[in-house]
Each structure stands twice: as structure tokens, then as C-alpha cells.
Amino acid sequence: MNPPTGVVTFLFTDIEGSTRRWETDAAAMRIALDAHDEALRKAIEGHGGWMFKHTGDGVIAAFASPPSAIDAAVAAQRALELPVRMGIATGEAERRGDDYFGVVLNRAARVMGAGHGGQILIADSTAELITGVDLIDLGPRRLRDVSRPVGIFQLRADGLGVKFPPLKVLNVTPGNLRRPVTSFIGRESDVADVVALLRGCRLVTLTGMGGVGKTRLSIEVAEHLTNEFTDGVWFFELAAVTDPAAVPDAVASVLGIAQQPGMSLVDSVALALEGRVRLLVFDNCEHVLDAAAGLIEAILARSKTAKIVATSRERLMVEGEQLWQVHSLDFGAGPESAAVRLFVERASAVAPRMSLAQAHDAAAVVEICRRLDGIPLAIELAASRMSSMTPSEICDRLDQRFRLLVGSRRAPERHQTLRHAVQWSYDQLDDAERAMLARISAFAGGFDLEGACAVSESDEYTTLDLLDALVRKSLVVVGRSDGRTRYSLLETIREFGTEMLTASGEATAVRIAHAHHFAGLETKILALWDSPQQREAYVWFATELPNLRTGFRWxxxxxxLDAAVAIVTGTFFLGYGIDNYEPVAWAEELLEPARAVNHPRLAYLYAMASQCWLPGRIDDALRYGDAARLLIGSVGDELPFGAEGLLSTPYANSGQLELAIDWCRTNLRRGRDTHALTRSFLIFTLMVAGCEDEAMAVADGLIEDADTSRNPYTLTFALMVYGFAFRRTDPRRSREALQRGLEAAHETANRSNESQLAICLATVEATSVDPRAAFDCVTLAIRNLHDSGNITTVCSPLAILSTVLDRLGHHxxxxxxxxxxxxxFTAAAVPELTLSIVHLREALGDSAYEALAHAGQAMSNAEMVAYAYDQIDEAR
Structure with a gap:
């Protein structure tokens, strides 16, 4: 055959331990060598290779294609009796007569030399050109006389060995990187991502708050890249360098670089690194930021082969810098989360019998990790307490975390305690940044720019600049959603900020500003709720609930009182629409102080408090309703959105239907039903009372009137009562209205109306040809009501479910x-239930029915809901 030219794949072979074999039995070795040579010749020539040289006891062959070389090597190994190691590499080569020249031959020889008898090793230059071959990636390795690490793969095939000793490669890598004594937990994907990022750029800065694990991640990344930097990995700890001017000295001393005549030390370091293939890790740059950035900039400008990983609580602002935010460890997966695994492993070092076998211990550890925000340093410090405490005891004391979480005095000072870690960051701030951090600690669960301006008493751009500085220094977390920015503090930083706020003497003023900010949003947020953008109001309520709760409490x-009342009145309809009754409880709390001063919004507070019937407190609700009706009737106090009809609900649900109907009629005559709410309440109550003809008459035009309000809550509520009114006389019209309402309620997040619409639609489907169509509606209603704690209304879908199961024979x-x-209420609202009970008594017998009904009555709400789900699944 013609020798291949251009890009050639070379196969090198060698007999392992041949010298010893010659010395032990030369005659036998001579015979074995003849068989060895013949087997190699047949395998190589049989696969189109050209065997052009013998090297002692081995051969070198050239192939035009990598697969041919692979096949030849496998065939030869299967035929050989001697332990032969083989190496394959591909590259440009120049043929001179019967020989070849080029770096690829040296690389193939060194790859072969790294192996053992019976092993076939393939360089990355060949591996990337073949498919359908089983390769074991052994990683990049440093080989003698090869300037850069070579990726080496082991070929696996039938008839070949699999397990071999470690490769014979250069193990000593220059540098000063030291492997940590503790295991690396929970950031495996981060390591892979940072490694990939660093391969595409020359500077990666790991940013994050103190104690979050930046240093540990940088070391792990460096470990993964050690073999790719022939001149080593070098680690520079800058935390102990207090003088920025000393940064070049600290780096030069580690590298052994002397200042050159007529040059600065920065330039001397950069010059010495020129042409060196090194990875440099600059740890803790934040307190000497400008000096570190200047040195790194000079190195990157002079050396094209050096790469740098830096850790800092803020970016270096060097051209070409790629940022990687180091986040806290995940704790959301409970006992399986990275945060919990870290706690358990570190705790085991001081408490060898540490275990999460007991549920209360597991729950306590998960809670510890959650309350410590998943910060590795805080978790490790907490775990160190396991030598003398239980998880529950640690958890109970986390309110004093800065006193509790104290570690070894041998650790770097900034990591000796959790306070040291946070204080280290705080000390890098200027006065204005410190004041801002303290003031925004008043927020719970995050804040926006408008809120930050309110507590800082600064204009928008000054506040924005300060927030930006705190974000860059990894003390404030930024989130973005729907084109809006929201800021937050980890709880550990917030607690520290709260201490600083108290120490500043500004705590009272800031908390007043915080509460007044949310009280002052009443008009704005209610206008948003009373619009087609109502869903945004619900999202705002759910997002700001921790702040609303904090502002109300203060x-x-x-x-x-005025601020507290404004927070309640501004959030009541928002909570009501999504089945959140916390503002109802707030309204109850304010009744006595408001009554003592005859507050102008007292009637409104009583009306809101009367909705405590929803979580089951009907007697209190009736008492509050009575007080509200007297005030509205005597002083003319009005409720927003013409919602006086809301006061009918506790009476309707306690069976006082006539009183509820009269109240609605009275308020309709007053002409304030701007959103058709009172009219809707009247229709619903008339239906429950059995006055269907009147209910249908009043319902005429209801949907059109509600539609004009452009308020999704009032429209979906109107669609619900309209469908309820016509459910018996015109099921088709009823179903259309209810389905339209259900879809609209879901789209606009009106969870309360979604539940009611599902209940009404279930009553329609329950009487259809196939009552099983009601199951989806019943399930939706039960889930919503149970999740929200509405233990009163949840009886309605359960009543419907009972009638459907009866029809299907599940007695x-x-x-x-x-x-x-x-x-x-259910006896009136779902009259089918009464008929079903009569039928069940006939089918089961009175005694059997009574026993089963008594068992159901004795169930807790949670038990009944679980039972209902099981019966729905079985009935399907």
C-alpha cells in the first residue's frame, strides 16, 4: 500500500517488562517475539496500515484513517500473548523516505508510554475524529516532553482488559494549590459551568456575600483545571493584605518574582508571567479592589497564556471580566438538599452518631438550613454546635444567630463567627451605604425602589446608586420579573442590618416610614384592583404580604391607628379575592381602639371583620355584622364599590335568609350598587331561600351591568350567581355563564370566585346525564377552599359530591x-343533598346510615378532604 500523507494516525506499541523477560529466558522470549511481530504485522496490514519502524520490542504504524488504527489495535491485542501497551494519536506529519517526522509522533509515543500491558490509549486528537467506539475518558494528563496536557481515553472492547493501574504520567504540577481537607458538597454543576466559562475567557470573578463559598468553589475549579496549566495553579490569599499597595508584593513573594531594574513591581510580575501557562487564583479582593484589579489588568495585558479566577464581594471592573454569582446552597429539597447534606457531614465530625433517622431531627436540620439562608459558613458553624446540642436546641436559638454561630479561632478571622463574616462586608461600605443597608432591613420579604426611597428619605437616583453599590458588593439580592426589579436581603444580612438600625437610633423613624409607605398605597392599589389589571393587584398583595404584615404590626x-386602618382597608378586597383572610383578622384587632375614638372607618372595619365566618367563626361574624349594619344605617357610613351587600353573607350562611335578603334590598334602594355586588348577593340569597323566580327576574341584565365596572371580581361573581339562578330552569344558559366565569376567574387569579363557580358548575353537572363530569369541579373547589382554610364553604362541594356518589351507587x-x-346552609343551597339522604336511608337502612354519617361528622376537615379525594379517585 502507499504510505499515508498529510493528517496521519499513528499506532505505537511496546512490550511491557521486555527487559526482564529477556534476562529471565532469552530463548522463550525470542520465540514469543516472533509470534508478537507476526500478530502485529497481520493486524496492521489487514486494516490498511503501514508498519514502517521497529523500536526495540515495539513497532510504529501509520494509518490513513483513525478507525482503521483503532480496529488494528483491537485485533492485535486479541491475538497477542505478551503484555503490549499501545498508544494512538492523529496529526500532521511529514514523510521523509520510509520515515515520518512531526510532533504527533512524540505525542503518540508519550501516550503509549503512559499505559500498561494490554491497554490501548488514544489521544484526544484521535478520539474527537471517531464515533461508535467505546471510550473511557481518563481526562487531560501531563506527559513528559509535551508542553500542554493531552486528553487521554482508554479503548474498551470485547476481549480487552478494563482495569489497569494508574497511568504513568507526570504527577508533580507546579503551583501552591492545596486540597481542602473537607469534602466538596452541592456545587458540582457550578464547577462545571465555571470551568466551561473559563475555557472561553481569561478572567472569571466569583462574587457573593461573605461565607457563601466563593473560596471553596474557586479551589474546586482550580483542581479541575490543574492538568491544563503546565506551569501550575497558583493561589493568592489577599484577605490578610490590609494595605492595597502591598498586593503586588504578596503575589510576587508567592511566585518568587523579584522587581526588575527600572520597572514597577506590577510590571515585573506581569513580565515574569509572559508566556507562562498558569492559572492564578486571587482570593478575597474586595477590600483591596483597585490594587487587585490593577495587577490583574497588567497580567492579562502582558501574558496571553495566563488565566485568572478571582473571588470578591463585588466585580473588579476589568475589561473582559466574566462574572459568576455564587448563590447559597439549595435547601428546598429538604433532607436531600445540598445544605442539609453539608450540615450532616460537618456535624458528623464532632458528633459521629449524628443521624436524621428521627423525623423531628430531620425537620429541625431542614429548618436550620432554611433560616440560615443556605449559607455554607453559617451551616458549618451551626453544625459545629452538634457536639453539645441537639438540632432542635440549635434551631430554637437562631434568633441569636450572631452569638450562637461561633467557630474555631484557627479559622481566618473573617470566618471565625457569622458576625465576622458579615462585619467584613459591612466594613467595606461607606457611611451612606451603611445607612441604606440598615434602613432597608425594615423590609420583610423584599422591596422595590419606591419603598427604598420611602425609608431612606432620599430621591430616586440617590437611592438607586446606593442600592446598586450594595448589589455589587453582594449584600442586596436582585430579582427581575415582568420587567420589574425587586430587591431583597438574605435573612442573615437583614438581622445584622436590623442591629445596625437599632444602634443608629433611627429604628422608630424608619419603621414609621415603612408602615406609612404601605398605608399610603391604599388608593393606588385599590384602583389597580378595580380595573382589568386586577391580577397585578393580587400578585402585589401576595408579594408584599410580609411587608404589609410588618407594617400593620408596627x-x-x-x-x-390611621396607618393600621389604611393597611387593612387597602388589602381587604385583595385578600378576599384570593381566599386570604389575614386582613379580616387585622380588622378584628382594630375594632376596640377604633370604637374608642369613634374612627370614621369603624363601620368598614366591622364589615370586614364580619367575614370571619369564612374560616368558621359564625357567632363572631354575626355580632360584627349587627354592629356594622347599625353604623351604616345610623351615620350613613359607606363601603367602597357599593359592597354593603357583603354584610348579608354571615346571615345567609347561618340560615337567617330573610334578614340577609332584606339587608340587600335596603341597600339597593339606596342606589349605591355601583359594581352590581349587592344585587349579586341578593340573587344568590334568593336562590338559597328557594325564591327562584324572583332571583331570575333580578338577574336579568346583571352580567351586562357587572361588565361595565371593568372589574374582573365583580364580573366573575355576577356570572356565578347568574349561572346559579338558572341552573334548574335553563341548564344550558347556566353552564355557559358558569364556564365563562370559571375561565375568567382563573385567568384573573380570582380564586375565591373560582371556587364558587366550580361549586355552582358542579351542581349543574351533578344533575346531567353523566354526573361524573362534576368530579373535576368538585375537586377544584375542595382543593382551593381547603388550602385557604375555608372550613365553612368547603361543605358545599362535599355536599354535591355526596349526591353524585349516591347516584353512582357508592352509598x-x-x-x-x-x-x-x-x-x-348546604341543606338550602344544595337541596339535592336532602333528597340524597332520604335515598341513602332507604338503600342502607336508618341505622347503617346513621353510623356512617356519624363517622363522617366526627372527621376533621383534613381527614374528610383526604377521604373525599380517595372516593373521587375510586369512583372515576
């Missing part, structure tokens, strides 16, 4: 659920 506890579960669901 105002109520400190006698700022025993139908009777059990009926026992739980029957009450004066």
Missing part, C-alpha cells in the same frame, strides 16, 4: 360525606 402595636361513602357536609 402601627397597631404603637398606636398609629357508603356518600353517607359518610353527607354526615360531614349537612348543615342549614
Amino acid at each position: 402601627s397597631a402595636d404603637n398606636g398609629d 357508603e361513602p356518600a353517607a359518610t360525606i353527607a354526615g360531614f357536609a349537612i348543615n342549614p
